[in-house]
Amino acid sequence: MARGPMHGERLADRTAERECLLCGSCCFSSSDTHIRVLESDRERLAELADRFTRRIGEHHYLSMEHGRCAALSVEPDGRFVCTIYEKRPAVCRELEPASAACLNEIDENRAVAILALESLVRRG
Numbered sequence: 001m002a003r004g005p006m007h008g009e010r011l012a013d014r015t016a017e018r019e020c021l022l023c024g025s026c027c028f029s030s031s032d033t034h035i036r037v038l039e040s041d042r043e044r045l046a047e048l049a050d051r052f053t054r055r056i057g058e059h060h061y062l063s064m065e066h067g068r069c070a071a072l073s074v075e076p077d078g079r080f081v082c083t084i085y086e087k088r089p090a091v092c093r094e095l096e097p098a099s100a101a102c103l104n105e106i107d108e109n110r111a112v113a114i115l116a117l118e119s120l121v122r123r124g
């Protein structure tokens with residue numbers, strides 16, 4: 001069966017999505033200002049905005065809990081699931097898997113992500 005370019009793009013998207021589910025590095029940080037949230041992001045988040053963002057100084061940021069975004073769920077099966085995926089902020093949408101920024105996040109935060117997963121599995 002002939003497969004047009006859309007098929008390839010969708011496949012690439014799904015592959016990237018799966019890689020992100022097994023990585024989660026960019027959702028981890030020790031900084032409370034790791035991910036800036038714009039007013040348009042807060043509008044998209046609507047009733048979730050107060051739960052998952054906080055104001056620091058002049059700006060809003062994603063709330064961080066235990067060194068990771070409060071919206072991230074670390075699953076015992078090894079997946080890092082964004083619980084607000086459809087409503088996630090622009091900066092999360094714009095980070096392209098395998099880009100330089102992505103690889104930088106992996107360098108900086110992958111070890112912490114693995115530790116979080118290991119600690120979850122140890123607790124059973």
Ligand code: SF4
Nearest residue numbers: 020023024025026102
């Ligand atoms: S660091 Fe890169 S591969 Fe990992 S979850 Fe973020 S965008 Fe995906």
Ligand code: SF4
Nearest residue numbers: 027069071072082092
């Ligand atoms: S909103 Fe989702 S993708 Fe963005 S940092 Fe939080 S868990 Fe990760």
